[in-house]
Amino acid sequence: MIRVAAVGDVHLGRGSAGTFRPHVEHLQELADILLIAGDLTTCGHPDEARVVAEELAGLPVPVVAVLGNHDYHAGREDEVREELEAGGVQVLEGEAATFDVDGVSVAVAGAKGFGGGFLGACASDFGEPEMKAFVRHTKDIAERFCAALSSADADVRIALLHYSPVAETLAGEPLEIYPFLGSYLLGEAVDRAGADLVLHGHAHGGTEKGVTAGGVHVRNVAQPVIGQAYALYCLGSDSSSSATSRTMSGAAAP
């Protein structure tokens, strides 16, 4: 049994020092790994990322993250990544990492993802170069993400995104902004590669639970959605017991 603590959209800023750390200080008592589904910072400034890194540094469990759109806002995402990695956070973008938890191998494949919408109401690779660039950006990310997830050979495989792979976990957000909250291409990538669980954030007004067309459980762990410092999910190493249950959650949100 793998215990996964997950949260997205903590949006820490320069004044957030000391606000998140108390909630994860003793995380090893509840979880084997902490996954962060993007938007770690408020506006993507490296000094905000330094605050995040200090909040997470030296935790007793592996910490893995993808960046979100807020982490790109200042155009300094490479520095944001460097600051996070200096604090021991493993940042994934079209990449996978594998961990051993008491003899069970756990792979996490991660990518930011991007928008485009969902079947029947999605952007298409047609017309102006700006629209083609928008759609191609999602396609490129989805392909790299699919390759990373496919290459992850482990007992338990988790997909970590910022943007949503399904419309179901967006329920509660205005329909008009669905194309900016996720893309069906990410869901197709998950179903092609296979996974035991997909985690994402970004949709602050969405819904926690969903499922891909192929039957993979999806969880929107944006902090405003889960309403707590993190959600905790338990995954069995036996694929027949991969149904994910949220057993309990972390302490109150900072």
Ligand SMILES: [Fe+2]
């Ligand atoms: Fe966010």
Ligand SMILES: [Fe+2]
């Ligand atoms: Fe976001």
